Amino acid sequence: MRDISHASRITSRLLHPRRQPIITGMSENRIPTLHDVLAARPHVYRHLQPTPLINYPTLSQLVSAETWIKHENHQPVGAFKVRGGLVLAAHLTEAERQAGLFTASTGNHGQSIAFAARAHGIRATIAVPEGANPGKVAAMRGLGAEVVFHGPDFDTAREWIMGVAEERHGRFVGPTEEILIHGVGTYALEILEELPDVDVIIVPVGAGSGACATSIVAKTINPNIEVIGVQSEAAPAMQLSWASGALVTAEMNTFAEGIATRVPFANTQRIMHRYLDDFILVSEEAIKEAIRLHLTHSHSLAEGAGAASLAAALHLRERLAGKKVALVLSGGNLAVEKLAMILG
Amino acid sequence: MRDISHASRITSRLLHPRRQPIITGMSENRIPTLHDVLAARPHVYRHLQPTPLINYPTLSQLVSAETWIKHENHQPVGAFKVRGGLVLAAHLTEAERQAGLFTASTGNHGQSIAFAARAHGIRATIAVPEGANPGKVAAMRGLGAEVVFHGPDFDTAREWIMGVAEERHGRFVGPTEEILIHGVGTYALEILEELPDVDVIIVPVGAGSGACATSIVAKTINPNIEVIGVQSEAAPAMQLSWASGALVTAEMNTFAEGIATRVPFANTQRIMHRYLDDFILVSEEAIKEAIRLHLTHSHSLAEGAGAASLAAALHLRERLAGKKVALVLSGGNLAVEKLAMILG
Numbered sequence: 010m011r012d013i014s015h016a017s018r019i020t021s022r023l024l025h026p027r028r029q030p031i032i033t034g035m036s037e038n039r040i041p042t043l044h045d046v047l048a049a050r051p052h053v054y055r056h057l058q059p060t061p062l063i064n065y066p067t068l069s070q071l072v073s074a075e076t077w078i079k080h081e082n083h084q085p086v087g088a089f090k091v092r093g094g095l096v097l098a099a100h101l102t103e104a105e106r107q108a109g110l111f112t113a114s115t116g117n118h119g120q121s122i123a124f125a126a127r128a129h130g131i132r133a134t135i136a137v138p139e140g141a142n143p144g145k146v147a148a149m150r151g152l153g154a155e156v157v158f159h160g161p162d163f164d165t166a167r168e169w170i171m172g173v174a175e176e177r178h179g180r181f182v183g184p185t186e187e188i189l190i191h192g193v194g195t196y197a198l199e200i201l202e203e204l205p206d207v208d209v210i211i212v213p214v215g216a217g218s219g220a221c222a223t224s225i226v227a228k229t230i231n232p233n234i235e236v237i238g239v240q241s242e243a244a245p246a247m248q249l250s251w252a253s254g255a256l257v258t259a260e261m262n263t264f265a266e267g268i269a270t271r272v273p274f275a276n277t278q279r280i281m282h283r284y285l286d287d288f289i290l291v292s293e294e295a296i297k298e299a300i301r302l303h304l305t306h307s308h309s310l311a312e313g314a315g316a317a318s319l320a321a322a323l324h325l326r327e328r329l330a331g332k333k334v335a336l337v338l339s340g341g342n343l344a345v346e347k348l349a350m351i352l353g
Numbered sequence: 354m355r356d357i358s359h360a361s362r363i364t365s366r367l368l369h370p371r372r373q374p375i376i377t378g379m380s381e382n383r384i385p386t387l388h389d390v391l392a393a394r395p396h397v398y399r400h401l402q403p404t405p406l407i408n409y410p411t412l413s414q415l416v417s418a419e420t421w422i423k424h425e426n427h428q429p430v431g432a433f434k435v436r437g438g439l440v441l442a443a444h445l446t447e448a449e450r451q452a453g454l455f456t457a458s459t460g461n462h463g464q465s466i467a468f469a470a471r472a473h474g475i476r477a478t479i480a481v482p483e484g485a486n487p488g489k490v491a492a493m494r495g496l497g498a499e500v501v502f503h504g505p506d507f508d509t510a511r512e513w514i515m516g517v518a519e520e521r522h523g524r525f526v527g528p529t530e531e532i533l534i535h536g537v538g539t540y541a542l543e544i545l546e547e548l549p550d551v552d553v554i555i556v557p558v559g560a561g562s563g564a565c566a567t568s569i570v571a572k573t574i575n576p577n578i579e580v581i582g583v584q585s586e587a588a589p590a591m592q593l594s595w596a597s598g599a600l601v602t603a604e605m606n607t608f609a610e611g612i613a614t615r616v617p618f619a620n621t622q623r624i625m626h627r628y629l630d631d632f633i634l635v636s637e638e639a640i641k642e643a644i645r646l647h648l649t650h651s652h653s654l655a656e657g658a659g660a661a662s663l664a665a666a667l668h669l670r671e672r673l674a675g676k677k678v679a680l681v682l683s684g685g686n687l688a689v690e691k692l693a694m695i696l697g
Contacts (some may be wrong), residue, residue, distance in 0.1 A: 066497075
């Protein structure tokens, strides 16, 4: 099993050799570096503590590998993205600070921007589609953000708020900006500091900032560390794009909104193409089972995206046997209604 | 409302003035001090990180007070007790180290002793009744403990293992030993360090080590800090004992095993009688609702005991209005089946 997986990885590299810019539409920007992540650290640790990296023996038994959970679900807003938001907010011009941050999000990104804006004493304006989850709206408002309902869907809300930001000379924040990756990389560095002999890190992929940041940090420090991305079979756009070397739009039917990407992001694909070792898909049922396992073994509420790394580890059990494996539990914002359905 | 509660507190003090040893059967041992807690810190932090204390704005809105959650559910074994186990293990004689630790537990206490024994390279032998929860047995075994099934109920298992410990010259660990309180107090000190102007701390009471440790630390540093204990109406033995000044055995029908005490503990009653400001009861339904609220607002899986502090804060909403309140989320070991029932 291990050999087969390894062979398929080599094949995919031969078909799509790294370091060649074969993805069309990609940005010409430089790729973030470990140095960028180091420079981001003071901005992160001014407002956040490092999150725990914990080995749970019963999870290790299930995976047949020494299994460590990186608890980004323990962040104050329940997800890793807040690290990026804090770094972005720290680098605004005075004019941008005056106008504030603008974004569109119904999930972790919005809460992160709201948290970062509050930490920096500036205003966040967040557009959400009409009918957005009231709990998440309340969370963003609780953090002091102005939440504006606009339009029937996410894209309408986003386009509208981009216009508003431009009009007011404010800063619109997209989901994969490179400065966000600088901040997100601090969790990867925490893993490497606490577990320098880690063999494999598995990271869920939504827009890709976590996978980019983790692979940049890990590969720069030790190219032998294997970094593996994971997405749901029910929303495979980023995985299909990575595997084919082209930007592939795909169906998006996963319950796990943190890894629900329909249109791939070119800039994160470019980085993942260069640094990521493998990228696998897991079933919706496997993600749900991983949520149940986290409740029992890591005492954690994991959202679908956050649990996907454990689902991937169980899927890759034979390949991981005997290794030291770190699984990024990227977030814990799972609606109670969804949890009830998963347990029901 | 606030005035009424306050009046009832004063009444209970008049009936049962503090500092008088009115509880029969209590130990003559000295009461642990802040100094003991300070001395315990190195033993705790050699193996654990401080846990986060996080303000969730939406919880603050619900409680009408600035509400901070002390996340003892983020401990590697999912509960605060591990702090005490580490301090106890650090003070064994060489003969005790050779024979190892012995205890009886199906829950957080057993996992804590197993964790502490592993951290100190010694053996833990833990007795559980036949039919004990397989998941919890697996967790203790995963931490390297020897788990022995003995007898039909907890008391039989405990009496048996006490005999075994004596025979082998090992150290039997009871649930309320004072050295455990020294270790547990480190979480209270973390609260005071991070939030020195806290007005009220609410702590769930099972055997009482958390409430004792918290009230000793808080009252020594600032007697104006109010420390309030909470138990379930369905298992009120510790609360009835505290309120009456006698050791009162009571029914024990709560689903929340961490605060399920049928026979009160004299030594913790003695300390609580001196230091605790108030001790309230909440309904089983209120605890379940608090579990649901934690899932949404603090991204946390709280066990019943852990959620009881939030249930208490909501119950005391008017009395807490406008204050800074810290709620001890003591643990997150809630069986998936129980969670499913609570959400179902």
